Amino acid sequence: MTGRTPLNSERVVAGAVTLADREGLEAVSMRRLASDLDVVPMALYKHVRNKEQLYDAMVASIIAEYGVAAGDGSPKEWREEVTRRTIAARSAVIRHPWARRAIESRTTRSPAVLGHMEALTSALLRGGFTPDLAHHVMHTLGNRIWGFSPELFPGESAPLDPTQHAGILRVAADAIERRSGGTCDEDFEFSFALDLILDGAERLRASGWRS
């Protein structure tokens, strides 16, 4: 009964992704994954060199989802292209909450990573940006190109009580929480930031910016 379906790297990686989706990244240990796959721990080492390389493969499989979600139809106007791919990345990262930490922990430039960066860069170049300016704009977009919405305000759940935090101003607490406008809408924040940055980029491009 053990090993009915023979193990291969795809099954290993898919198992790791499923496990991370269900119980978080910290649940993904070689031993636990092996037991989920009904296999002895050592068997995994036939298909992945070590745990680091397993993480690499998990990240690659998530980034592959970016392109799929982006549709990849006919080439669009640069701004639409950048927006579409970035939002696609964001939706993949939202589907796999562990992906953010996993992506940030990687230090190797995988083909998947490069492919995504090239798609965005090419859109900017086609849109008339110089290589220099395109590079700076990519940096300004920063982690947002990976679909990360900076979680500025960890633990949003508990309301911020100024009386509990010595000296914090009521008006500042309100601004931090944006209590006036109800709860903070992450989708809105993401596209607000994207628009502000792309507006700035377009302005620099149009004015012929040089370093």
Next chain:
Amino acid sequence: MTGRTPLNSERVVAGAVTLADREGLEAVSMRRLASDLDVVPMALYKHVRNKEQLYDAMVASIIAEYGVAAGDGSPKEWREEVTRRTIAARSAVIRHPWARRAIESRTTRSPAVLGHMEALTSALLRGGFTPDLAHHVMHTLGNRIWGFSPELFPGESAPLDPTQHAGILRVAADAIERRSGGTCDEDFEFSFALDLILDGAERLRASGWRS
């Protein structure tokens, strides 16, 4: 000889920071820290509840450096204030390379975290931003308020060879690496992004932006 200087929470946290500075965050284990402090592992639990709380304390001690580095003199014009504090944060994070991962792993809103957010928010409010717009601008600055410069291009060391990556365009590879302008200057990228975002913020403020 063991326990010559009696242990206290400050010594525990300082020891953890030193250890992380020297050997990285992953070297900070309760057992290893205990042995560095010439103490039995269990002794640490008298001063920190568990490892999570030790991380909390390490992060708090780093964020405390932000304010120190920022000088905290007389109140400045909003843009100078935001820039100064953000750069101060960046320099602290550069001094402690593990800090970024540690800060991002925290989920509780500590007084140190709140204090930094309040200082930035207050500067914006004093500068004439509405609480709403101040909130959105904070989101747009994103992780940069913690001094993180998004490491877009992991493994920058090895030059990007287009012939090794199927289909990547030479011109895109150049833009990604910015080979034309020499190596990528992280300091320049950080202040370029900061300026672009603060320019955009100021424009929205001046035009009386409303959602």
Next chain:
DNA sequence: ACCTGAACACCGTTCAAGT
């Protein structure tokens, strides 16, 4: 009352012994 050695339930990975 305080302190701590041993134990528990885990890790990632190696390696030698078994088929």
Next chain:
DNA sequence: ACCTGAACACCGTTCAAGT
């Protein structure tokens, strides 16, 4: 040649036994 149980060197944390 392949597979894998046991082992190694670690974890964080608990707990009971010793002073």
